Every structure is written in C-alpha cells, then in structure tokens.
Amino acid sequence: MPIRLNLDQVMADRGISLTDLAARVDITLANLSILKTNKAKAVRFSTLEALCRELKCQPGDLLEFTKQK
Amino acid sequence: MKKSLNLPSTLRVFFGVAQLLLLVTGMFWCVLLLASLAPRTGPIMTFPFTDVSLEIPANLITVKSPTSIAEDIRVTRLSTVLTLNLNSTDHELAAAIRWTLLPRTIFNLVFYILLLGLLRNLCARAAQGEIFSEANFRSIRNLGLMLMSWSLAGGALQLWSYHRLGGYLAEYGTVTGINATLSAEAGPIIKLPYDNLITGLLVLLLAEAFRQGLALKKENDLTV
Numbered sequence: 001m002p003i004r005l006n007l008d009q010v011m012a013d014r015g016i017s018l019t020d021l022a023a024r025v026d027i028t029l030a031n032l033s034i035l036k037t038n039k040a041k042a043v044r045f046s047t048l049e050a051l052c053r054e055l056k057c058q059p060g061d062l063l064e065f066t067k068q069k
Numbered sequence: 070m071k072k073s074l075n076l077p078s079t080l081r082v083f084f085g086v087a088q089l090l091l092l093v094t095g096m097f098w099c100v101l102l103l104a105s106l107a108p109r110t111g112p113i114m115t116f117p118f119t120d121v122s123l124e125i126p127a128n129l130i131t132v133k134s135p136t137s138i139a140e141d142i143r144v145t146r147l148s149t150v151l152t153l154n155l156n157s158t159d160h161e162l163a164a165a166i167r168w169t170l171l172p173r174t175i176f177n178l179v180f181y182i183l184l185l186g187l188l189r190n191l192c193a194r195a196a197q198g199e200i201f202s203e204a205n206f207r208s209i210r211n212l213g214l215m216l217m218s219w220s221l222a223g224g225a226l227q228l229w230s231y232h233r234l235g236g237y238l239a240e241y242g243t244v245t246g247i248n249a250t251l252s253a254e255a256g257p258i259i260k261l262p263y264d265n266l267i268t269g270l271l272v273l274l275l276a277e278a279f280r281q282g283l284a285l286k287k288e289n290d291l292t293v
Contacts, residue, residue, distance in 0.1 A: 044292065
C-alpha cells in the first residue's frame with residue numbers, strides 16, 4: 001500500500017509502549033499491532049483522533065504517502 | 070443459572086444422527102433391492118406406488134352442487150395409489166418394480182446424505198461463531214445447486230418410472246370392477262418438483278448475500 005503508518009517511529013519518539021498506547025486510545029493490542037505493522041486496510045477517524053490526542057501529534061506525522069514503483 | 074440451548078450445536082447433533090440413520094436404512098433398502106434382483110419367490114413385500122391415475126368415462130361419476138348441472142363439474146380422471154408386491158411371481162412386474170425403485174432409492178440416499186452433511190458442517194461452523202466465511206459461502210451455494218439439480222434429476226427419475234412401470238401397466242394392466250383404464254404415463258409436461266427448484270434458487274440468492282457479507286467482513290476485518 002502506498003499509504004504507510006509511521007506509528008512505530010512516533011511511539012519511539014514519545015517513548016510510549018504498545019500496551020500503554022492501547023490502553024490510552026481504548027483499542028485492543030491486536031488492532032494496534034495491525035496498525036503498527038502496516039497491515040491495516042483502513043483507519044477510522046475516531047482511531048486517528050485518539051492516536052493524535054495521546055501521541056500529541058498531527059495526522060500528517062502518522063501517515064505517509066510513498067510512490068509505488 | 071439456567072443453561073441456554075445452543076441451537077447450532079443441537080442441530081449439528083440432530084443432522085449427524087439423521088445422516089447415520091438414513092445411511093443405515095438406505096443401505097438396508099439397497100441391499101434388499103439388489104438381493105431380490107434374481108427371480109425368486111419370497112414373502113409378499115409391498116410398497117405404494119403413487120402418480121397413477123385411472124381414466125374414466127365422463128359420465129361414470131357425477132359431482133353436482135345444488136345450483137349446478139351435471140356438465141358443470143366432471144370427473145374424468147381418478148388419482149390412485151397402487152400397492153405392488155416386490156416379490157411378485159410375475160418376473161416382468163417384479164423387474165419393473167425393482168428397476169423403478171433402485172435408482173430412486175440410490176439417488177435419494179446420496180442426495181440426502183450429502184444434504185445432511187452440508188447442513189451439519191454449516192451448524193458446526195456456526196457453533197464455533199464462524200458465520201461469514203468462504204467455507205460457509207461454498208456450503209450454501211452447493212446446497213442451492215444440489216436442491217436445483219435434485220429437482221431436475223427427480224423429474225428425470227419420474228419419467229424413468231413412467232417408462233418402466235408405466236410401460237408394464239399400459240401393456241398388461243387391466244382394470245376390473247370399474248369402467249376405467251390405467252394411466253401411468255408422463256403428461257405433456259413432466260411434473261418437476263418445482264418447489265425444490267424455487268427453494269434452490271432462493272438458497273442461491275442467500276449464498277450471494279453471504280458472498281457480499283463475506284466481502285464486507287474481509288474489508289472490515291482490517292479496519293481499525
């Protein structure tokens with residue numbers, strides 16, 4: 001997919017663990033892992049909002065568009 | 070706390086038991102029919118044969134209502150059931166009965182065992198909480214196709230019965246006691262079990278709904 005989620009990078013910058021973030025944004029560890037490993041096909045606005053709120057960032061910090069060759 | 074009934078699990082057991090009972094009784098019938106293929110005299114073993122009608126003259130039986138005249142309602146054909154002896158000493162009759170019964174028995178046995186197997190698998194998956202899956206979609210689609218093919222093949226078997234047993238009755242059968250002639254021939258339109266055909270089409274429609282539900286589930290599964 002040309003859209004990537006830089007969740008692992010942002011989490012490392014903020015020094016927050018997967019378990020901690022899952023508890024704060026109120027989604028399961030399994031679903032957060034799907035996001036982190038870029039296996040997700042779609043992200044709900046509500047999930048993105050919760051991630052941005054807890055990681056104190058903008059959607060653009062999390063999402064990245066890369067051209068496919 | 071009162072334990073609630075798990076319907077899919079209960080039905081799975083029911084279909085399993087029905088499948089087993091059907092297999093045992095069906096095999097018993099097949100062996101019985103195959104064993105009696107060789108001409109022999111045995112105990113009277115009867116079975117009812119339906120789809121037989123008696124052609125009667127128009128004025129033999131009259132039906133009237135207080136305000137109608139005799140020509141308004143006429144009885145020209147009587148539907149009846151023949152009870153035939155499988156161990157008849159008339160070899161031709163016995164052969165006609167057997168070769169009418171054997172294909173029907175084998176066909177119905179195979180169909181019902183496959184049908185119950187599909188239903189059992191569906192219930193087993195539903196009991197595990199697996200509803201929208203590829204396997205369930207395939208099972209439901211196969212169920213629909215099976216019902217439709219059963220309907221068509223049932224019509225063909227009926228035609229075969231008319232040919233085999235009806236042929237015998239047309240050639241040798243005479244009716245006494247009433248002024249009528251035996252008729253066990255297929256009409257201009259073969260009487261297909263249309264209800265199964267319609268049910269099969271409905272099940273295929275359900276399978277299509279399942280296919281779309283499965284696509285939605287796949288899409289939703291990776292949405293966080």
